[in-house]
Amino acid sequence: MIIGHGGNKTALARELGCHVDEVVDMSANINPLGPPERIIQVIRDHVSTIQQLPEPDARSMVQGFARYHGIDPGTVIAGNGTTWFIYTLPLALQAQHVLILGPTYSDYADACRMHHIEPEFWIAPPETGFVPDLESVSNKAAHADLVFVCNPNNPTGVLLDPSVIITLLQRHPRTCFVVDESYLPFVADGDDRSLVHAGEYANLLVLSSMSKIFAIPGLRTGFLSGATGLIEKVRSYSQPWNVNALAQVVINDIYNHPEQIVPFYKKTRAFIAREKHWFLKEQADIPGLVPVAGHTGFVLARLQYHTAPQVCRRVGQDRILIRDCTNFHGLNYRFVRFSLKDRENNRKLGVSLKKALSQ
């Protein structure tokens, strides 16, 4: 198994001798509002579907996604989370020179290594707030056949304007750009910024995770969309029943009620904006913690005097899990990431961080 993901609630609960539900997981970037209300009932009502095989290619789900975005269903594949695509892309596209814009989600690199490719990185420096420089990224992209871009980026929260990515697509028509938009639905004007609609580029693929925004990571669902030629290459690696029956029921239900999607997004965005504003304002006086300005509900923060393992351990004693970012390529032991939740838990985190950083 590939190593490098965030915290593990079960391991912390075991260490503290408490029940797993007593641990607040602020290390995973999941919608703090939880899934749309109707989802749990939909699952209850359709439990019996596990007795049958689902659609082998999750066709209804694909059609729902395509209908919602106004794109051709032939340019969409459904998968077992976007993770399945990330680990399949280097192989399906026969990539040899992969470039990763970092610091970013470690699975892009792990996926390359799984296929015996050592990726190259272009690391945005902290002094620029981790904002990539178009010209130097473009120079590097000229030598790559596959480029991973996470927008907005995990863990920095940096949001690229779509025009930056489009410039790269136009300058490097022979390079495939995979744009991971897993956190874009959390961004205020996320729908307008999405490249899911940019079907005219023959070198673009877009990853859309259902796990984060709909808070259903356990169901394992995501989409890949983009240029027909590239999609066909990936499709030839798809396995039947890649998306399980309950996951298909849930995603079909979401796209069969498109009128509920935008209100859910708006509610989520408003909640996150309010909590983030409150946390950063109220907790501005946490000594030695410097948040990086980002556009997501998760916050990357630099530790001035402490190390991430120390701080995570101390906050862990208060049964709060935050992410030690030491193992992100391009970051180091001075960075932690936390995903804001409701006010009560955010307040607890602030108190715990203050305590941890004053020791």
Ligand SMILES: Cc1ncc(COP(=O)(O)O)c(C=O)c1O
């Ligand atoms: C940027 C990014 N992309 C993709 C994933 C994978 O998500 P999933 O496989 O649940 O769609 C994650 C998970 O943390 C992520 O942070």
